[in-house]
Amino acid sequence: TVSVFGYGSGIIPRFSEVAAAFPESKEFHTLRVQPPAGNYYTTGMLNQLADSWEKYGSGLVTFHGQTGNIMFIGTNTENTQHFFNDINEYGWDLGGAGPCVRTGMSCVGAARCEQSNCDEMKIHRRLLNNFTDDVHRPALPYKFKFKVSGCANDCMNAIERSDFAVIGTWRDDMKVDQEEVKKYVAKKGRQYILDNVVNRCPTNALGLNDDDTLDVNNRDCVRCMHCLNVMPKALSPGDDKGVTICMGGKRTLKIGDLMGTVVIPFMKLDSEEDYERIVELAEEVIDFWAENGLEHERCGEMIERIGLANFLEGIGVDVDPNMVSEPRQSSYVRTDDWDVEAEKWFQRKAEEQAAS
Ligand code: SF4
Numbered sequence: 276t277v278s279v280f281g282y283g284s285g286i287i288p289r290f291s292e293v294a295a296a297f298p299e300s301k302e303f304h305t306l307r308v309q310p311p312a313g314n315y316y317t318t319g320m321l322n323q324l325a326d327s328w329e330k331y332g333s334g335l336v337t338f339h340g341q342t343g344n345i346m347f348i349g350t351n352t353e354n355t356q357h358f359f360n361d362i363n364e365y366g367w368d369l370g371g372a373g374p375c376v377r378t379g380m381s382c383v384g385a386a387r388c389e390q391s392n393c394d395e396m397k398i399h400r401r402l403l404n405n406f407t408d409d410v411h412r413p414a415l416p417y418k419f420k421f422k423v424s425g426c427a428n429d430c431m432n433a434i435e436r437s438d439f440a441v442i443g444t445w446r447d448d449m450k451v452d453q454e455e456v457k458k459y460v461a462k463k464g465r466q467y468i469l470d471n472v473v474n475r476c477p478t479n480a481l482g483l484n485d486d487d488t489l490d491v492n493n494r495d496c497v498r499c500m501h502c503l504n505v506m507p508k509a510l511s512p513g514d515d516k517g518v519t520i521c522m523g524g525k526r527t528l529k530i531g532d533l534m535g536t537v538v539i540p541f542m543k544l545d546s547e548e549d550y551e552r553i554v555e556l557a558e559e560v561i562d563f564w565a566e567n568g569l570e571h572e573r574c575g576e577m578i579e580r581i582g583l584a585n586f587l588e589g590i591g592v593d594v595d596p597n598m599v600s601e602p603r604q605s606s607y608v609r610t611d612d613w614d615v616e617a618e619k620w621f622q623r624k625a626e627e628q629a630a631s
């Protein structure tokens with residue numbers, strides 16, 4: 276294996292079987308390096324990386340690999356340490372590899388995107404920085420990924436590809452600029468708006484009025500982003516913003532692909548205490564999974580094996596009717612013992628309100 280001092284992961288060792296024929300391929304290790312949150316670079320940063328990689332590596336780089344890392348492909352064992360020393364000096368750190376917390380990803384979000392509902396980069400850094408040890412020293416059942424998308428468009432594929440997906444959303448009414456709606460109708464025609472906006476709403480929450488204004492039933496809207504994407508000038512997220520947290524998404528491993536389950540339907544992320552709460556929640560999840568996950572078992576697979584109710588109990592989260600097995604569909608709510616459970620839920624909500 277190949278590593279740098281103090282680290283247990285981040286390098287993918289590659290030793291060639293055809294070194295006799297291609298001597299330069301004899302050792303061709305890859306370094307995984309964590310990108311900046313939101314993938315924003317300056318030319319200065321890129322120049323530094325390029326200069327060091329030209330000096331110590333093959334010059335081949337991937338921005339970014341499927342893991343979210345910058346992949347520096349092709350160097351020998353000795354130069355691995357030299358290159359790391361250089362870039363670590365500039366402020367870069369290795370990403371995760373193996374059974375550990377992996378490199379996080381966040382969308383361009385609030386810095387550039389009008390659909391953003393949260394501070395993606397701050398969430399990304401808070402979560403990843405808290406687990407730096409778990410990134411560099413693989414000691415978990417398997418990989419654990421954080422990804423942050425500022426809205427349900429989920430440009431980071433967080434729901435499908437991460438164990439802990441943070442998705443920006445809002446809970447008040449979406450903003451509607453009726454004059455802009457009328458302009459869309461005038462430009463595209465009523466039939467187009469009916470076919471491509473109103474009839475494609477997954478919950479039938481939209482209606483087009485005779486005067487070409489739009490009706491939105493915000494109670495039925497599940498914040499899927501479809502209508503906002505088609506008419507971005509007319510429709511935008513509300514003001515009461517926050518995040519939904521889905522857990523257990525993953526590609527095929529012990530069992531087939533899983534989408535993240537909505538475990539926290541809505542969480543405000545405004546104050547420092549809010550950020551501490553999300554980090555504490557992530558700690559609870561990783562601790563519980565580290566204790567209860569089988570070897571090579573992703574968090575979502577553990578949830579499937581032990582049951583969602585046991586998982587929620589393990590991480591100290593109360594069952595909530597807003598939890599759904601996949602965003603935008605399939606509520607977990609069962610109707611047996613409905614009255615008893617509803618009474619408990621209302622009681623809990625009343626207590627929470629009284630305490631706040
Ligand atoms: S996930 Fe949403 S907020 Fe983030 S870049 Fe995509 S559209 Fe914008």
Ligand code: SF4
Nearest residue numbers: 476496497499500502
């Ligand atoms: S965001 Fe989605 S669910 Fe909400 S009104 Fe628009 S299309 Fe319907």
